[in-house]
Amino acid sequence: MDGTLGLLGGGGGGGSSGASTNESTVSKVEVVEQDFVGMSSEASSYPAEAELELGLGLSLGGGGVKAKPCTWGERGRILTAKDFPSVVSHGSSVPSRFTDRATAASVGPVSGTKRAADSVSQEGGSPTGVSQVVGWPPIRAYRMNSLVNQAKSQRAEEDKSRDASKKKIYSKTDPAAKEKCHLGFVKVNMDGVPIGRKVDLNAHSCYETLAQMLEDMFFRSTTAVSSIGSSGEKEQSQKASGYKLLDGSSEFVLTYEDKEGDWMLVGDVPWGMFLTSVKRLRIMRTSEANGLGPRFQERNDRQRCKPI
Amino acid sequence: MDPKRKKDCHDSGESTRVASTFPDEVLERVLALVKSHKDRSSVSLVCKDWYDAERWSRTHVFIGNCYSVSPEIVVRRFPNVRSVTLKGKPRFSDFNLVPPNWGADIRCWLVVFAAKYRCLEELRLKRMTVSDESLEFLALSFPNFKALSLHSCDGFSTDGLAAIATHCKNLTELNIQENDIYDKSGCWLSCFPENFTSLEVLNFAYLNNDVNFEALERLVSRCKSLNVLKVNKNITLEQLQRLLICAPKLTELGTGSFLPELTDRQYSELKRSFSICSNLNVLSGLSEATALYLPALYPACTNLTFLNLSDAALQSEEFAKLLVHCPRLRRLWVLDTVEDKGLEAVGSNCPLLEELRVFPSDPYEEGIVHGVTESGFIAVSYGCRRLHYVLYFCRQMTNAAVETIVQNCPDFTHFRLCIMTPCQPDYRTNEPMDKAFCAVVKTCTKLRRLAVSGLLTDMTFEYIGKYAKNLETLSVAFAGSSDWGMQCVLGGCRKLRKLEIRDCPFGNAALLSGFEKYESMRSLWMSDCKVTMNGCRFLAKEMPRLNVEVMKEDGSDDSQADKVYVYRSVAGPRRDAPPFVLTL
Numbered sequence: 055m056d057g058t059l060g061l062l063g064g065g066g067g068g069g070s071s072g073a074s075t076n077e078s079t080v081s082k083v084e085v086v087e088q089d090f091v092g093m094s095s096e097a098s099s100y101p102a103e104a105e106l107e108l109g110l111g112l113s114l115g116g117g118g119v120k121a122k123p124c125t126w127g128e129r130g131r132i133l134t135a136k137d138f139p140s141v142v143s144h145g146s147s148v149p150s151r152f153t154d155r156a157t158a159a160s161v162g163p164v165s166g167t168k169r170a171a172d173s174v175s176q177e178g179g180s181p182t183g184v185s186q187v188v189g190w191p192p193i194r195a196y197r198m199n200s201l202v203n204q205a206k207s208q209r210a211e212e213d214k215s216r217d218a219s220k221k222k223i224y225s226k227t228d229p230a231a232k233e234k235c236h237l238g239f240v241k242v243n244m245d246g247v248p249i250g251r252k253v254d255l256n257a258h259s260c261y262e263t264l265a266q267m268l269e270d271m272f273f274r275s276t277t278a279v280s281s282i283g284s285s286g287e288k289e290q291s292q293k294a295s296g297y298k299l300l301d302g303s304s305e306f307v308l309t310y311e312d313k314e315g316d317w318m319l320v321g322d323v324p325w326g327m328f329l330t331s332v333k334r335l336r337i338m339r340t341s342e343a344n345g346l347g348p349r350f351q352e353r354n355d356r357q358r359c360k361p362i
Numbered sequence: 363m364d365p366k367r368k369k370d371c372h373d374s375g376e377s378t379r380v381a382s383t384f385p386d387e388v389l390e391r392v393l394a395l396v397k398s399h400k401d402r403s404s405v406s407l408v409c410k411d412w413y414d415a416e417r418w419s420r421t422h423v424f425i426g427n428c429y430s431v432s433p434e435i436v437v438r439r440f441p442n443v444r445s446v447t448l449k450g451k452p453r454f455s456d457f458n459l460v461p462p463n464w465g466a467d468i469r470c471w472l473v474v475f476a477a478k479y480r481c482l483e484e485l486r487l488k489r490m491t492v493s494d495e496s497l498e499f500l501a502l503s504f505p506n507f508k509a510l511s512l513h514s515c516d517g518f519s520t521d522g523l524a525a526i527a528t529h530c531k532n533l534t535e536l537n538i539q540e541n542d543i544y545d546k547s548g549c550w551l552s553c554f555p556e557n558f559t560s561l562e563v564l565n566f567a568y569l570n571n572d573v574n575f576e577a578l579e580r581l582v583s584r585c586k587s588l589n590v591l592k593v594n595k596n597i598t599l600e601q602l603q604r605l606l607i608c609a610p611k612l613t614e615l616g617t618g619s620f621l622p623e624l625t626d627r628q629y630s631e632l633k634r635s636f637s638i639c640s641n642l643n644v645l646s647g648l649s650e651a652t653a654l655y656l657p658a659l660y661p662a663c664t665n666l667t668f669l670n671l672s673d674a675a676l677q678s679e680e681f682a683k684l685l686v687h688c689p690r691l692r693r694l695w696v697l698d699t700v701e702d703k704g705l706e707a708v709g710s711n712c713p714l715l716e717e718l719r720v721f722p723s724d725p726y727e728e729g730i731v732h733g734v735t736e737s738g739f740i741a742v743s744y745g746c747r748r749l750h751y752v753l754y755f756c757r758q759m760t761n762a763a764v765e766t767i768v769q770n771c772p773d774f775t776h777f778r779l780c781i782m783t784p785c786q787p788d789y790r791t792n793e794p795m796d797k798a799f800c801a802v803v804k805t806c807t808k809l810r811r812l813a814v815s816g817l818l819t820d821m822t823f824e825y826i827g828k829y830a831k832n833l834e835t836l837s838v839a840f841a842g843s844s845d846w847g848m849q850c851v852l853g854g855c856r857k858l859r860k861l862e863i864r865d866c867p868f869g870n871a872a873l874l875s876g877f878e879k880y881e882s883m884r885s886l887w888m889s890d891c892k893v894t895m896n897g898c899r900f901l902a903k904e905m906p907r908l909n910v911e912v913m914k915e916d917g918s919d920d921s922q923a924d925k926v927y928v929y930r931s932v933a934g935p936r937r938d939a940p941p942f943v944l945t946l
Contacts, residue, residue, distance in 0.1 A: 187865075188457075188458060189459045189864075190784065190839070191722065191725045191755060192456070192457050192780060193721065193725055194456045195542070196514075196540040196542075196568060197540075198725070201723060201724070201725070239731045241727060
């Protein structure tokens, strides 16, 4: 294409990217790739690959699109596991922009009508950086508001029904329906990683397997790199580290947001109860998790705390 | 009362012109029967006589873009208009992509109409800005005013509705649909005079404040011709039952909230009221409906052709049970809470289905994510072979699924698929979704409207340009690889009228490749693409009959054209553009 475009590469296919992009991200690519170097080769060893879903959501796809030095073809491939390292490089090259965009967008539609923006921001404020692109998905503002209100009242209803009131809607129609509601994917974000993932809680029956899966997703490097020798060793070291996120010995701790919007440490409540209340997960830096409760050695004494 | 133009006598003597053998009066009578505005446009192009006859006999005018023409031009050409439909803002304003105070104010139109169309009866507005003063002006200026429909409009409050209710003595229709309205109170309903009886259509489903129920009940009782009633969520089941008794001849009903608890006696009374409503064709509302009370509806569903459950988060079981009672369904709108299992029930129970819209209940994934997948869509396609309109929000899709779907239903005229994560590939093969949309345009030769999503390369657009010869509206987001994609569409889709694009890598070359085409289109929207101000200026210079408008956002690069709106106009550049709209 001609030079009037003023941007990189004239938007060629997937492979082309402007030189300037690569230069600026080279160092970041190295750092981040380290974290995920085991990913593509190990992909086949995941027990149930279908569960592993790159839930990039909208944080990369659309947010800071304006004349950003990323070509579309590469952005387009972001959801392919094989391309993960190259995707991450782009993701990490624009983290500040996306945080900015995310903060702006998390308040709701930016250039929206006053009422729509107000009501969405009250309810939908997802402040943890998994941003919402303005005007996407393409649903009318009116419908968005009514969905928001409906979600509120539905949650209130579910709480009431759990209190064994007359409104046992689910148990009246289908005893299995109540459980069915708790199955499915939740988003997982880790501090410092712009790309979120999704985990199928359905596939787990206890905290340990969940924690192990999350560590495999996000911390693969430290265990895999150090134990590449034999698969037996690798498994062992994986198992040994399977509880790092839960016991507080690592730099990160696993937390979740419950239905009331509070952030809680994972592991406090029985698994079943956790399933009914979890909305999403976050791998938080231990240093930031201070407000969430007393130290991890005292698991029994943990109390619910206000979100950070 | 209708001023008629006297025919010049000497024309009738010429035998060479076939048109002249008809006196004007006859021609106008015949043309009066032509209703479709597209046909009327064609009629007006035949010859001067027909142009004149057509303009004198036109009673309804449809203006798809309020800035494409001025009110003065409209009233000069069509002196006898009684019904006007006007659309204002670009469609993407529905998704907050257009800043407030953009324009499309009805005021200047009303002033001109008040002078020239004293007999105006109907006004239908979509995406226009309407103030309370305008509504009051409307109510006072047109003594014969009958029908007001406001869809996705903004700028007014319930005070404006009160003015309409107070002054429009002959009102037959008041349709307030999904507007950004300042809902002060429900008092407006009480403003209908006690001797007012002409109402046939009343839709206030999207207003939030309580209306005085007794006033509503009296209104419904005395308006014997009322056949459409859509109430808001504050009307309880018990109140609904009382309304149904007053208006058993309803053909369209929008219920209030379906939630509050009823005693057994109340429930059976409700069921009985519904069984009296045997004429219902359209049912909507049902907010917060649960399995508990849905069976009360069953008797009323036999003749339903349109069921709108997009406000009711039903689960698959209760939804399936309801569908069993709706064998004649042709249009269905649901939330994705019914999931694939619910859609299988659609396939099993609704063989006459022509339109399906599945909306997401949790678009921002606040909680645990469910929704519908490709399986539900496939199931519908096997059972509903007449399906021709679909709007489907989902989180995963495959090329193979879409190929199967269009094999089963090749008659699609409107195919709007929204895979909610931008740039998402086929989740099984990890390929782009190109093959899916290629199959759609190749198989569905009658396709008029298409919305694409998922990971798409230029190949999709090559196919669209090559095969979608009847395509009129195309919506694109987060798709394409290069300018070539858009060039293919502009070059190939002969009948394209509306093209709306956001967040795609199309730049000046693409924009300018279509510059001759834009005059045959209603409008082009491009936001967050790669178009620059220079490109837009060039287009504006080359095509003076196009309005090329750029909306600038604060803090963005001066050379980038963030939002571009291009449309043909005989009215010249806008005179009411706000500061953030630059007309080039």
